[in-house]
Amino acid sequence: MENKSLVMVLMAMASFVIGSHGEYGMHGWKDDKVMAVHIGGKVLCQDCTKDWNHWAYGATSLKGCKVSVTCMDERRRVVYHANDETDDQGEFELLVNKYINGKELKHEKGCTVRLVSSPHPNCNIATDFGKGKSGAKLCSPSHVYPGLIKYTIGPFYFTSPMCDDPNTTPPSPN
Numbered sequence: 001m002e003n004k005s006l007v008m009v010l011m012a013m014a015s016f017v018i019g020s021h022g023e024y025g026m027h028g029w030k031d032d033k034v035m036a037v038h039i040g041g042k043v044l045c046q047d048c049t050k051d052w053n054h055w056a057y058g059a060t061s062l063k064g065c066k067v068s069v070t071c072m073d074e075r076r077r078v079v080y081h082a083n084d085e086t087d088d089q090g091e092f093e094l095l096v097n098k099y100i101n102g103k104e105l106k107h108e109k110g111c112t113v114r115l116v117s118s119p120h121p122n123c124n125i126a127t128d129f130g131k132g133k134s135g136a137k138l139c140s141p142s143h144v145y146p147g148l149i150k151y152t153i154g155p156f157y158f159t160s161p162m163c164d165d166p167n168t169t170p171p172s173p174n
Helices: 002-020 052-057
Strands: 036-046 066-072 078-085 091-097 111-117 143-145 148-159
Touching (some): 036 066, 036 111, 078 091, 111 148
Antiparallel strands (some): 036 091, 066 078, 143 148
């Protein structure tokens, strides 16, 4: 009898946990306790002049790079835009308010994070690794705690002008 009671209690607890992280709970956009969503990530420099291992695994963090977030509403109008600069470790932290101009931002799919600029003359060409150049959408939160939803993006990469991939597509004949 005691085992049956324990099973019932465990099932009730599991049901509560699953129910509290339903369709909107995991994303935090419908959770009234969350007033802002945090977006963090890292910006690195890839050097194409080194061997493949260094290029693939030897990226270094960049300080002072600008990263932006742009959020759009259901009608594809910009409702929020912000920038942040990377710190000594190349990390950025953007904060998006849940309520913008008195209206609730309904979905995270409307927010895009992208590279803006790098102050480094030897590493200032944005690449699309991690969608830094074209813009990364928010997918699944990396941290969900009471009062906190955080998305981790990237890493994003800059490279040197020497490594920039030129457009090698021939022009179309007219």
